[in-house]
Amino acid sequence: MPAWLTRQQALIDFTLASLARRKLKNLGLLLVYTLIVFLLASVMLFGHALRREAAAVLKDSPEVIIQRMVAGRHDLIPPGYLDRLGHIRGVQSQQGRLWGYYYDPVVKANYTVMVPGPDAASPVATGRVVVGAAMARARGLAPGNLISLRAYSGRLFSFTVADVLDHDSELVSADLVLMTEADFRAFFEITAGHYTDIVLSVANPQEVRNVAAKISAALPDSRPILRDEVLRTYESVFNWREGIVLVLLAGALLAFAIFAWEKASGLSAEEKREIGILKAIGWETGDVLKMKFWEGALVSLTAFLLGYVAAYLHVFHFASALFEPVLKGWAVLYPRFELTPAVDGLQVATLFFFTVFPYTVATTVPIWRAAITDPDAAMRG
Amino acid sequence: MIELLNVRKAYNQGRSNEFWALDGIDLVVERGRMTAFRGPSGSGKTTLLTLVGCLARPTSGRVRLDGRDISGLPERFLTQIRRRTFGFVFQQFNLIQGLSARDNIMLPAYPLGGDGRALRERAEELLVALRLGHRGDARVEWLSGGEQQRVAIARALINDPEVVIADEPTANLDSALAREFLAIVEGLKDQGKTILLSSHDPLVTEAGMVDRVHSLRDGRLVTAG
Numbered sequence: 017m018p019a020w021l022t023r024q025q026a027l028i029d030f031t032l033a034s035l036a037r038r039k040l041k042n043l044g045l046l047l048v049y050t051l052i053v054f055l056l057a058s059v060m061l062f063g064h065a066l067r068r069e070a071a072a073v074l075k076d077s078p079e080v081i082i083q084r085m086v087a088g089r090h091d092l093i094p095p096g097y098l099d100r101l102g103h104i105r106g107v108q109s110q111q112g113r114l115w116g117y118y119y120d121p122v123v124k125a126n127y128t129v130m131v132p133g134p135d136a137a138s139p140v141a142t143g144r145v146v147v148g149a150a151m152a153r154a155r156g157l158a159p160g161n162l163i164s165l166r167a168y169s170g171r172l173f174s175f176t177v178a179d180v181l182d183h184d185s186e187l188v189s190a191d192l193v194l195m196t197e198a199d200f201r202a203f204f205e206i207t208a209g210h211y212t213d214i215v216l217s218v219a220n221p222q223e224v225r226n227v228a229a230k231i232s233a234a235l236p237d238s239r240p241i242l243r244d245e246v247l248r249t250y251e252s253v254f255n256w257r258e259g260i261v262l263v264l265l266a267g268a269l270l271a272f273a274i275f276a277w278e279k280a281s282g283l284s285a286e287e288k289r290e291i292g293i294l295k296a297i298g299w300e301t302g303d304v305l306k307m308k309f310w311e312g313a314l315v316s317l318t319a320f321l322l323g324y325v326a327a328y329l330h331v332f333h334f335a336s337a338l339f340e341p342v343l344k345g346w347a348v349l350y351p352r353f354e355l356t357p358a359v360d361g362l363q364v365a366t367l368f369f370f371t372v373f374p375y376t377v378a379t380t381v382p383i384w385r386a387a388i389t390d391p392d393a394a395m396r397g
Numbered sequence: 398m399i400e401l402l403n404v405r406k407a408y409n410q411g412r413s414n415e416f417w418a419l420d421g422i423d424l425v426v427e428r429g430r431m432t433a434f435r436g437p438s439g440s441g442k443t444t445l446l447t448l449v450g451c452l453a454r455p456t457s458g459r460v461r462l463d464g465r466d467i468s469g470l471p472e473r474f475l476t477q478i479r480r481r482t483f484g485f486v487f488q489q490f491n492l493i494q495g496l497s498a499r500d501n502i503m504l505p506a507y508p509l510g511g512d513g514r515a516l517r518e519r520a521e522e523l524l525v526a527l528r529l530g531h532r533g534d535a536r537v538e539w540l541s542g543g544e545q546q547r548v549a550i551a552r553a554l555i556n557d558p559e560v561v562i563a564d565e566p567t568a569n570l571d572s573a574l575a576r577e578f579l580a581i582v583e584g585l586k587d588q589g590k591t592i593l594l595s596s597h598d599p600l601v602t603e604a605g606m607v608d609r610v611h612s613l614r615d616g617r618l619v620t621a622g
């Protein structure tokens with residue numbers, strides 16, 4: 017082994033022996049530190065994975081959605097609109113969609129009721145529904161069961177559960193109920209020709225904005241929603257939620273920084289004496305600094321690794337149990353979905369830089385003053 | 398061989414409390430000999446040992462180690478010379494509390510980066526040689542005064558220095574332990590090491606194995622005995 021390596025090893029050995037002397041204090045410090053890394057890393061991992069998930073889902077969503085606005089509110093699309101859209105240049109295909117929300121007083125939750133598109137993966141038959149996993153859980157449903165829903169009109173409808181959607185992207189499908197167009201129209205009393213909204217595909221993706229402008233001109237009461245804009249909105253919603261949590265954590269981090277600085281810079285007389293002894297018996301200023309560097313690095317690296325691994329397990333194996341109420345919650349039926357593990361290198365680097373680096377500096381820098389004392393001080397008790 | 402030529406050392410130089418702790422010392426310390434410095438408290442014994450042992454630099458004058466002038470070297474080089482050439486036994490022992498006797502003994506070797514296993518073996522030999530074989534894992538603050546001093550001696554020897562410097566080594570020991578200390582350093586002298594002591598304890602300065610005694614008073618050598 018090269019000399020510098022055995023030197024570092026010896027310094028680390030000594031540092032460990034030295035840390036072990038104040039076991040309780042150093043373990044407490046490690047614990048607080050690990051907790052902070054854990055929280056920060058959880059937020060980062062969660063936000064990152066969630067954003068990826070949402071982006072993946074939205075990728076498959078239509079390029080343009082047309083809604084009709086009446087008095088500033090979303091209203092049904094009246095008959096005739098589909099045809100008129102078909103005549104606008106650049107529109108490749110257009111299709112009316114039917115969907116709505118249904119409040120289920122039994123479980124006090126909202127479902128999203130939808131008619132699957134013509135090329136949907138899970139077609140349904142009349143009198144049957146396909147339900148999301150969260151809803152199936154809430155109502156204790158399995159394929160073949162009957163479910164009764166009282167429509168807003170007061171009429172009671174019964175459906176057979178044909179299937180339960182799998183967990184693939186539960187975030188989106190958790191509260192879903194799929195039924196046929198005829199069932200949907202009967203259930204919500206929407207007459208033929210009316211739609212909730214219209215989805216379009218555009219021949220040339222570069223032209224999306226032009227097409228949207230033409231639609232606005234042709235149908236002034238319509239509002240085209242572009243997928244890119246939705247993506248951006250999601251992005252900002254996630255950022256906002258994440259931001260709140262990060263602000264809270266920044267407070268905790270600041271408190272920790274003060275605590276660490278205090279601990280590290282408040283060199284005790286005992287530590288000063290020890291540094292004097294080390295210098296007298298042949299340690300250079302640099303050796304003392306390296307030893308203190310290792311002290312800071314060992315504590316903060318351990319905390320970083322423990323905290324990060326714990327956060328990874330928390331987010332990807334325990335479904336972010338601690339954050340559920342804050343970071344999700346646009347669906348009342350809470351999706352219990354498994355995020356696909358995803359780690360962003362830049363995020364890891366950022367977190368590393370903001371946790372390991374300051375602590376190591378905080379432990380090393382104050383030593384400088386003590387480490388440059390004259391070695392002969394040790395000769396005088 | 399260590400030579401001091403007209404060495405002077407001032408504390409707080411240029412300030413109102415300027416104090417010349419050493420005032421013109423000319424001295425030759427021969428290799429393989431045991432040399433003792435005696436004198437009243439405040440006469441400059443400790444200061445002299447710090448200069449000889451490269452712990453500090455003289456304010457003026459020269460310190461030569463084997464003919465090489467080391468008085469003007471920067472601290473880094475002094476440190477390197479110090480840890481290879483000198484082993485120190487401090488008056489207060491200056492062990493690091495909370496660490497085991499073994500860890501304390503190995504401390505001066507860490508910056509040298511030698512082989513870890515060889516180092517541990519050497520520490521073990523020293524523990525045994527100094528009758529500390531059973532105390533290696535004990536924290537130093539649990540040891541008796543005599544044991545603590547033997548740990549301090551072992552630590553001074555870990556890098557196998559040519560010169561061992563002990564400042565007032567018997568000040569905290571009773572007569573029996575003081576005699577034991579002298580027996581240990583006599584053994585070191587027999588191994589060819591140069592020994593430098595400061596003491597105002599006649600038990601030390603009048604011991605048979607001391608080759609030379611220098612008396613200090615007010616920072617000057619008064620007699621050569």
Ligand SMILES: Nc1ncnc2c1ncn2[C@@H]1O[C@H](COP(=O)(O)OP(=O)(O)O)[C@@H](O)[C@H]1O
Pocket residue numbers: 396408409416417418436437438439440441442443444445
């Ligand atoms: N760091 C220092 N600053 C100021 N005065 C000092 C310092 N160290 C020693 N002295 C003074 O130098 C003189 C010699 O001290 P020292 O070498 O310790 O003598 P001895 O070891 O013989 O008792 C004493 O008067 C002491 O007060």
Ligand SMILES: [Mg+2]
Pocket residue numbers: 442443444564565
């Ligand atoms: Mg003294």
